[in-house]
Amino acid sequence: MSLLAVTDLKKYFPTFNQKLVRTEGDPVKAVDGLSFTLDSGETLGVVGESGCGKSTAGRTVLRLLEPTAGTIEFEGKDVTKIQGEELRRLRRQVQMVFQDPYGSLNPRHPIGAIIAAPFEIQGIKPPGGVKKTVQELMERVGLNPEHYNRYPHEFSGGQRQRIGVARAIALKPKLIVCDEPVSALDVSIQAQVVNLLEDLQDEQNLAYMFIAHDLSVVRHISDRVLVMYLGKMMEVADRNTLYERPMHPYTQALMSAVPVPEPRRDRERILLSGDLPSPQNPPSGCVFRTRCPIATEKCAAEIPAQIEVEPGHLVACHYPAVRAVI
């Protein structure tokens, strides 16, 4: 049984047309039928560009946003619609690390209070007392426990991100959704936080849903990778397979676009044409077809099914094929 099983998850945001009276317009289909599983101790990397819905998906899985449709199962139990005390107990098991180290910490609270907050909110008294536990957590993430009473603005970006991680692991959750946790950090600091997350995963058998747009970081940290575009899954496979044998044109375009630190002038690049379509009005059939270099009429007429080209490797495309990219 998987730790987390998401089936056909949809999150639509309603829009309104204001004429003389307000009428409903086409909703923004941020997540449009996403399905995946995640096991304990595993990292699922979710990649895509801005507007693909990956952040929305992460938040919906945690019930920070209410799903429009679909089911979320945690440890075999359906948690899509639970409320109140049940939901609060779920939150002990699933936590989140946010992207913005400057916005995700309340500037008026000392970091000791920030990290201690989960205990207070959940009404849990850890053995040895809250303060001691918090200081142990601080040490674990590489912060000086004596800085317990300092405020967020006294720390650098990387340190603040560590505070966020400490807060997330305080209750010993089973699953952490990491929403672009290193994107806002300097390169040399990113590696520090990535290593920390990996170490914690080994120690505590954590499962990560690692959302990012940086394909290199995702390749490094993930066990399996899911590629999203306009709210839908394009391809999912285990890490090595995806990066060695991507079969969806979008995945291939993404990989060919990433600049690698190897001076070369002769790289073949798959360039995508046009702009991202509006999620209020996604293209018919395959949503990627308007920018796809190999799109045909069939792509406009039929939504591609998810083909299992090899065990564990699903591709939502009418013409999946290996093409050289890196």
Next chain:
Amino acid sequence: MSGDPFLRVTDLKVHFPTDDGVVRAVDGLTFSLEKGKTLGIVGESGSGKSVTSLAIMGLHRGSHARISGEVLLDGQNLLKISNEELRGLRGRKLAMIFQDPLSAMHPYYTIGQQLTEAIQVHERISKKAARTTVIEMLARVGIPNPGKRVDQYPHEFSGGMRQRAMIAMALINNPELLIADEPTTALDVTVQAQILDLMRDLQSEFGSAIIMITHDLGVVAEIADDVLVMYGGKCVEYAEVDDTFHQPDHPYTWGLLTSMPRLDRLKQERLVPVAGNPPSLINIPPGCAFHPRCAFREFASCACDEVVPDLTESYPKHDSRCHIPVAKRAELFAEQIAPRL
């Protein structure tokens, strides 16, 4: 190009006096650039790379900055010319594009109006004639339907299109030097690839010199001919791009390379980050600014925390600033760093 390089910067210093002390944002930078070539300036927050670009453009004039040194563009010292002369050069001989095209363009004027202004500042030309040139330029940078989009506002463009419009605005007067300050950081990776390709094409068409400021070593590898690594306001390594990536000579550069996860490597080893945090430019560590984070201090030939190392030539056309003897560094690189890359 023979003779003097097109751009020669010598001992550039930009210091900001503040109540808490002097911020030594740029502290003695020297480099040069030929036409048709690209220099990548690499650094993280607090390295001084953005301040350098603004200083070359003269955009610190009127502020409290204390600037010294020499910036020779085609023989003319940009730091010494009058404000009038400098305004005449900006947007014409040298131009700049910025990181966030949404905030860098005026929200109340259309793209067409802003590009027309760029032309009319330097040339006596009617609005109608300018408009033709503007539309041509928008098409040249790959904006579809330029005749219609010329009358749209910046917020009506997508991020990638906006950056293209900004590039069009910078290049519309055929500048000989283009400074690009993190032009793709805010963009998606596929859009970034398009923009970098566009810049390369435009460079080969117009022959401009480009300074590309970035923190992304991948971008540098893609587009730069020479690389200058900045740390704590100083240059720590300056070499051609191949040397920078195949024979890097400074512990900070090693740190940058080993801490990057790579898309093109099969094995995924544990990342080796650079310990510690980037320095505050008010309290730059004494001696070598990098010494608190350096893993190889024991190999230095003199006290790293007291003596500032000079920028010396370790190999032909390859300078670096470090107290560890060159031969020792080559050894360390071969043994400890190269296997990880």
Next chain:
Amino acid sequence: MFYYILRRLVSVVAMIFLITATTFAIFYASPIDPARYTCGKNCTPTILEGNRKALGYDQPVIVQYGKFVSGLFVGRDFPDNEELRQQYPQQVVHCPAPCLGYSPTQHRTINEMVAEAWPISLSIAIGAFILWMLLGVGGGIIAALNKGRWPDRSIVGAALVGFSLPTFFVGLVLLTFPAIKWGWVPIPSYVPFFENPIKWAQNLILPWITLAFFFAASYVRLTRAYMIETLSEDYIRTANAKGVARSKVIFRHGLRAALTPIVTAAGLDLGGLLGGAIITESVFSMHGLGYLAVHSVTYMDLPTIVAMVMIVSTFYVVANMLVDISYGFIDPRVKVS
């Protein structure tokens, strides 16, 4: 945009009705007999009863309000009582649409009173507006461009003084010294514009300065703050990088963006001022709408009070609407739909 304007017009009209209905309810549904205010000490029950009938106070409040509203569209006749109109035909007064009511203390239709008072308030408001915008915005720009240096500090200091001195003080000082004691200007008394524009301006100059003193001060601070903020924006840096001349950068790029919130604040202030500057009009004895409002409250002239509330609130509400709509034109990013 069209639908937005339509929606706003609907809500403006609704708001005006709501305000007048509320005012009506407060005065005419109160336990105090409104007719009591219509005569002074020598009041006999007969006179009181006659007045009550003439003004329509004997009718239910809803009916009174209905008549008031219909009077706005088709006009009304006073006395408000059919019997009385037949009894004393020579005393019947026709109040044309939009009829604001009949003042029992002044024995005239309120329309007449407003028609006399309104040009005075308009003259004071417009002149003061132009003066304070020039001084305030101009001063603010100079202060912003010289931030931290002595022109900035002295302008901001002067603004603080101007802001702190109450209007009645400034007005009285200006009346006492330049007008009375030193005779630099004639003692102000209103001369209509169409009669003699020069004398009109000469007489209004002191009220203009009095009001401008106060408003200019707050606009100096407003302009200074917005200019400083705007000048630190990225697009200013881009304009400089393009080689645009300094004056163009400041005005075409900087001021243009900074003016948006300033102009909208000015619109609201002007809207409010059109309803009368009570203190200034009192000090300089100019009988504009402000004076009318004060007078009506002093003498508890209920119909006039209601009419003044309606006029002033209409100015505010319409100014608000115009300002909101203007945002859609000034700032292309604003989507009003």
